């Protein structure tokens with residue numbers, strides 16, 4: 001039985017790296033000079049072929065091509081249209097591989113994220129010639145930000161979309177090429193010219209897209225998927241008009257080439273009218289984030305507009321309840337002709353792991369509730385089959401799907417009455433410190449006795465090759481538990497001794513025992529699972545394996561107390577307890593879809609609260625709760641910000657306020673753009689916050705004017721993203737700049753972030769200079 005004549009199935013895009021991360025290893029081998037460009041390209045080609053075949057064999061009829069990228073699809077688009085910044089000394093013509101990679105990673109290509117690969121703005125300081133990188137909408141995928149000048153010109157320089165279409169065609173597979181839409185491309189771009197909006201370049205860019213569409217048509221394409229996720233953002237009338245202009249032009253460029261315009265990551269809302277009025281053959285809707293769109297669009301859209309129904313979650317790992325989806329859409333689509341719809345995931349499946357079949361160590365129940373890209377593809381086919389031919393055509397698969405959903409809903413692995421009871425009994429008192437900051441800061445000043453401008457670090461010290469080697473040897477069973485512990489103790493002790501020696505005021509244990517700031521906690525919490533191969537792309541060749549929050553979260557045992565105790569036993573100086581905050585754990589995980597994000601976050605907050613209480617009981621005078629990903633959780637639409645900020649702040653307070661006035665709560669955030677969220681940051685009511693400011697010359701501290709933010713602040717004075725050691729004078733200058741904006745009593749002195757990605761040879765002199773700068777300052781004031 002072939003269903004391809006009936007309702008088509010699309011996947012919109014597939015993970016690129018291969019089941020065994022073949023692309024990562026091929027890239028790294030090429031970058032290090034161990035293999036040739038030809039080797040790399042051959043690996044890439046084989047991965048594409050395997051991907052196409054697999055989808056073809058599974059019954060996908062709208063198989064994407066050009067969804068593959070060696071690094072990033074936004075960078076591909078920049079290279080395709082010739083948007084290469086002048087510093088790359090590009091001579092025109094097709095952008096050579098080495099310039100392409102230089103744009104992505106700089107020449108030397110050293111990479112170091114900010115302690116976690118899910119980080120918002122990944123370090124670029126030391127990659128001086130690389131282009132900036134930032135988060136792709138609200139995913140943890142990072143794209144290369146196009147840099148466009150006001151006199152930018154464009155030309156079609158790469159035939160990648162055409163080449164990949166032909167490559168698939170040669171294998172006997174007809175594909176639907178995917179390209180990034182011109183409006184989204186320009187909207188994501190930045191310009192060095194002050195006040196210049198790249199959208200203005202649209203008239204110059206469109207001829208390139210028109211030519212591309214004509215070439216695709218000539219090569220035999222009948223459809224093209226154009227991704228315009230910018231349509232789910234807040235747009236001004238100008239930007240909406242840009243969509244009308246663009247698709248008015250493009251629809252004329254190659255009239256027989258049908259355009260499927262893909263929107264995803266949210267509802268169209270106020271852009272809906274614009275979207276359905278465009279002269280298109282098809283429109284893709286994210287019906288996971290915005291299921292209500294189906295009814296509205298179905299009613300308002302022209303009857304000949306093909307609607308691609310994004311029904312399977314492309315952003316999460318859960319197996320769908322297929323009969324429930326059918327029940328939901330059936331009343332709406334019942335009267336529609338079959339050729340009015342396509343079945344698709346909500347967005348490209350780039351953001352989910354490849355194949356659940358690779359997981360051999362997951363709990364069998366948890367595993368039966370999951371679906372990765374390969375399994376989601378099967379789900380799409382089943383949905384299309386049931387819609388085209390009736391449910392009896394897929395009765396077995398539908399039954400299994402419903403059974404898994406029912407088992408998950410009932411499972412005691414998911415539902416813990418103790419956790420649910422605790423959540424129900426949260427009251428206002430649990431979200432409130434005993435006294436206001438003004439009062440408790442006096443108590444803390446009395447008990448802590450810190451000098452003015454206290455110095456500290458953010459938590460981690462270099463994860464040296466020895467540390468990593470020991471961890472992996474232990475994981476493989478080659479290093480015994482006792483020997484590993486002995487090793488970690490030695491590292492911790494050395495770090496404490498050294499911090500004392502150079503005269504830091506508040507010490508940290510160094511985090512040598514941690515693999516990752518989320519995983520370390522996730523592995524000790526109930527309700528979270530970890531995969532062996534569940535990698536998703538963070539940027540370029542960097543992949544992360546996010547934890548999967550599958551059930552009610554609790555903390556069976558203390559997680560950090562032992563290491564803190566050991567470190568504190570070595571010194572009289574205060575050692576900070578070091579925890580990861582609830583919003584950060586949530587934002588860097590796959591989150592369950594059967595409770596709200598707020599609810600899942602509250603559970604994590606209670607688990608952290610328990611840890612905070614245990615640390616305090618053990619004698620910790622300072623406890624730091626890192627919220628590196630707090631800002632990352634902001635929704636795409638401004639109108640949704642308040643709701644997120646309210647519960648994220650509430651969760652931080654739940655986690656942190658159960659302590660005595662004398663216990664000092666610290667938090668840390670890896671960025672400094674706080675202007676729009678400063679009220680929420682103040683609401684968190686941490687006694688001390690450390691932030692990243694060294695590269696912004698403290699200007700971004702303006703948000704923290706004491707009227708807005710009375711608590712204490714440690715603006716970073718040492719750019720940890722760079723191997724460069726800052727001079728004493730530079731650090732003093734930064735501290736002086738901070739003093740212009742904050743009162744002396746508020747100020748701490750610390751690096752921008754944790755030091756795990758740096759080398760001791762860099763960290764030692766840098767921190768000694770930091771302490772020297774503060775000593776000189778103390779003598780003066």
Ligand code: GLN
Pocket residue numbers: 114115116458459460511517578626627628668669670753754755756
């Ligand atoms: N405590 C963590 C560290 O020092 C914080 C890292 C982060 O915020 N990204 O590594």
Ligand code: ZN
Pocket residue numbers: 114115458628668669670671752753754
């Ligand atoms: Zn940080």
